[in-house]
Structure formats: structure tokens, C-alpha cells
Amino acid sequence: MFDLPTDLPADLVPLSWLIGVWEGTGVIDYEVGDHRFTGEFIHRVSFSHDGGTYLNYAASAWLLDDSPASDEGERARTPLVSEMGYWRLSRTATDAEAGPGLLPPFGAPIARTADDVEELRNAEGGFDIEVSIVHSDGISELYLGAIRGPRIDMATDAVVRTAGAKVYAAATRMYGLVDGHLLWAWDIAALGRELSSHASARLERVD
Numbered sequence: 001m002f003d004l005p006t007d008l009p010a011d012l013v014p015l016s017w018l019i020g021v022w023e024g025t026g027v028i029d030y031e032v033g034d035h036r037f038t039g040e041f042i043h044r045v046s047f048s049h050d051g052g053t054y055l056n057y058a059a060s061a062w063l064l065d066d067s068p069a070s071d072e073g074e075r076a077r078t079p080l081v082s083e084m085g086y087w088r089l090s091r092t093a094t095d096a097e098a099g100p101g102l103l104p105p106f107g108a109p110i111a112r113t114a115d116d117v118e119e120l121r122n123a124e125g126g127f128d129i130e131v132s133i134v135h136s137d138g139i140s141e142l143y144l145g146a147i148r149g150p151r152i153d154m155a156t157d158a159v160v161r162t163a164g165a166k167v168y169a170a171a172t173r174m175y176g177l178v179d180g181h182l183l184w185a186w187d188i189a190a191l192g193r194e195l196s197s198h199a200s201a202r203l204e205r206v207d
Helices: 010-018 114-118
Strands: 020-032 035-048 055-068 075-079 083-089 127-135 139-148 151-161 168-178 181-190 196-205
Touching: 010 055, 010 083, 010 114, 020 055, 020 181, 035 196, 127 151, 139 168
Parallel strands: none
Antiparallel strands: 020 035, 020 196, 035 055, 055 075, 055 083, 083 127, 127 139, 139 151, 151 168, 168 181, 181 196
16 A cells, blocks of 8 residues: 655645556557557656655666567566656746746745645646656657546647657657556657557556
8 A cells, every 4th residue: 555655745745646666568559651669668667756846757668579588588678768857736936936947945935735736726626737758869848737636638738859859749648547556658749640649558556
């Protein structure tokens, strides 16, 4: 059973079911022109907090080869793109919070409460969220979406990529907590193709 951290800021309570390290497997299935990318992969995802009003996010994935990598029968792994980022509820920053850059707060500290967070509920009864994710291959995404209970739906509001990065135009992601497992699906518009299914996985909390 997962125990909610006692020092969790009020802003993170709606996102608290994500906290932990999750591992599992998923499948890739994406077709571009005459080429179809398919395969099974291992995924490790971490959501943590350091006292701020956001969750730290990190994810790594490895494509599984059909051929064994050792005498014990373990399958060979090819590293895939890794990610890092931050997840938060959508709200206007106040003078009591640091930033932009390294600027310190210039207002009196404000202890936000559960009642403050309740005021952020949207018309559907959930909470709007903002998610920033940076990929190791030179792509950065800003997602906007909503969390309602144990489900998150979000879509890219902006995508930035370096001059040498591959073409990647947009994406949507869905996360859900089902029977104690973290299920997710990721659709992308990449390499000249319109938005379509790309990958999905089922993960269990390991820490």
C-alpha cells in the first residue's frame, strides 16, 4: 500500500498518486511511410518531490531485443530516449515564489492550504495542469491538460527542438491508475506523420 508523504505541499495532493518509482513493459507501434517501428520496451518512470509545488519527473526506456544477451537468457537492451521534467497544477505565480531565473521571492511567504487548491478546480471537477518535459534527443515539450481523480489527459501546447533533432511536431499523453498499476499511452506527430498512436505501457510501483 502506498503511504502519502506527510510533508506534501497542498498543491501536490491531486498529483500524489503518481509519486514513486514505476517499472514495467510496453509496446511501440508507429508507421512512417514504408517503415513500421514495432517492439517491446522496458520503462522506468520516477515522480518525486523536493518540497516545491511541483513533481520532479524522470523516465528512461530500453528496447528489448529478441536475442538473449547472456547465458541466463536475459534479452539484450537498446537504450531509447530518456526524459526529465516538472509537473504542476496550473495557477498564477505569486510574489512569494522564487523566479524567474534565480530571483528570490520578494513577497511574504504564503502557506497554501487544501482550501486554496480546491479553488483551482475546473468546470469538469478536476484540475488543470502544466507539464514541461525535455528529451535527451534535443526536443522539449510543454503540455497542458487536466487531472481528474486517477486519470490525466494532456496535449502539447508547444514543442521546441534543436536544429539537429528529428522532426517532432505534437503529442498527447494519457495516464491512469488502474488496479494499482500506472497505465499510459503516448500519441505523436513525428517524421512527417500526423498525430497517431505511438507507444503504451503498464507499470507497477517498485519504490
